[in-house]
Amino acid sequence: MIWNETKxxxxxxxxxxxxxxxxxxxxxxxxxxxxxxxxxMQQLGLEPGDIKGIEDLHKLPFTTKDDLRENYPFGLFAVPQSQIVRVHASSGTTGKATVVGYTRRDIEIWQECVTRVLAMAGIGINDKIQVAYGYGLFTGGLGLHYGAENLGATVIPMSTGNTKRLITMMEDFEVTAIACTPSYLLHIAECLEEEGKLDKIKLKAAICGAEPWTENMRKEIENKLNLKAYDIYGLSEILGPGVAADCEYHKGLHIYEDHFLPEIINPQTLEPCKEGEIGELVITTLTKEALPLLRYRTKDLTNITYKPCECGRTIARIGRFKGRSDDMLIIRGVNVFPSQVEAALLELGETSPHYLLIVDRVNNLDVLEIQVEVEEHFFSDEIKELENLTKKIAGVLQSALGLSVKVTLVEPKTIARSEGKAKRVIDKRKLYE
Known part of the structure; x- marks a missing residue:
């Protein structure tokens, strides 16, 4: 179904x-x-009247996550505090959160965008949807929640953390749709299989996002649960979930161009890419009141097509993401930067500055192991001392990242050195096939 055919x-x-x-x-x-x-703009010799239309977009300055961090917390807000009705935040590169604000109108537009996504997935007023994204400062839970209510569906605000209870409610309430990360949905599928309940659920659609996933993963989800899985994209700086999503043809994610003006640029030269060419996605918000952003560099690598889709929508489509132009990882919906790990370890002061992040997918859930070099004398101490240090480091990192991690202490010079940029991350998930 097309929710807003006019747009x-x-x-x-x-x-x-x-x-x-x-x-x-x-x-x-x-x-x-x-x-x-x-x-x-003044540094560039620009005034508002110099921008006549989207053909002048290239004259405007870029915005980066660093700009948001350096203006923490409210320096980029464009309305008085009295007009801010909600604040969300995501993790930043140095422990400082990336803070985003919304006016009442911003919230209404967000609802509309998510409603379009849900309608595109065939969800309507007779459906019951479990929202199993995290609620709170993370935009996923409340973003999907308000969009589903705007659609008129029955919302079950499940959040995360209690899979057994989720499955019980899924069966008892005859839930027909779910919104969660794709890795968590595969975990749910395995739990349902273990309990012999795969044939007792009524799911028909899943809205999956907040982490990269492959087409093969979609097929596995659809085969296991006998439903249709849809990809939803968003980032808190721009709005939250609902910036783009795919339709039943899965030939790219429809980006809501009436609210978000997309560009694809070469991340090295900053020049525009040709249609279909892989580059970095840049978004200018067109209707945001509280936190409007000009030419925001998402760091996500993709391409774009302006050809109308078989579904009837004429808005542009962005392709499956091919990676990122920076070193950010997305793990279970949480943004993780190696620099956060480094800052936390340096503050602790009991380890060397050498570390390695190893990301893998175990039983369809993302896991993060952090190998940390420690001084030689620790390995001559009692096992108890090593265990205490491991727990201490794990606690510090969990607090810094907002994510549970496995810490492995390794001996000095165990982690490979590099003459160039240090290799800090090994990602074994094969996300961009």
Missing amino acids: ECMSRDELINLQSARLKKTVSHVYHNVEFYRKK
Whole structure:
């Protein structure tokens, strides 16, 4: 089902006119209300009147996650605090959270975008949807929750952490849809199989996101649970879940261009890529009031096509992500940077600055092992001392990352050295096949 045919199926000319009008309004909004953008534009010799439409987008400055971090917490907000009705946050590179705010209108637009995603997955007012993303500062839980309520579906705010109870409710409530990470859904499938309940559930659709996943993983989910699985994309800086999603044809994720103006650039030269060419996704928000962003560099590598889809939607589609142009990892929906690990270890002061992150997928759940070099004398101490140090490091890292980790202490010079950039990450998940 197409929830908003007027916006999702408009002609390219109509869309460009709408985008141009909204871009001009956004540029004026940030110029007059955000000192950061006003200074950036003035340094480039730009005034709001110089932006006539989307053909002038290239004149505007880029925005990065570092800009958000350096203006922590509210420096990029474009409205008074009295108009902020909600704040979310995601982990940043140095322990400082990336803070995002929403006006009442921003929340309504977010609801609309997620509703479009759910309708695209065939979910309607007669469905019961379990939202098994984390609630709280993470945007996943509340993002899907309000979108599903806006659609009129029955929402079961399950969150994460109690799979046995989730399965019981799934069976007893005759749940027909679920929203969660794809790795968690495979874990749920295995639990259902162990309990002999695969044939007792009524699931027909799954909205999966918050972590990268392969087409093979989708097929495995669909075969195990006899449902249709859909990919949802978003990032808290731009909105949260609902920036883009795929339809039943799974030929790219439809990005809601009436709210988000996409570009694909070469991450090295910053020049635009040709249609279909792999590059970094850059997004300009067109309707955000609280935290409008100009040319935000997502670091996600993908391509774009403007050809209409078989489903009838005319909005652009971005391809399956091929990786990232930075060193950020996404583990069970949590953003993890090696620099966070380094900062936590240096603050602890009982280890060397050499470490290695090893990410794997075990029983369909992401696991993070962190190998840490310690001084030689620790290995001559009692086992008890090593165990205590391991627990101490694990506690510090869990606090810094917001994620449980396995810590392995290794002897000095065990971790390979490099003359160039140190290799800090080994990702065994094969996410971009």
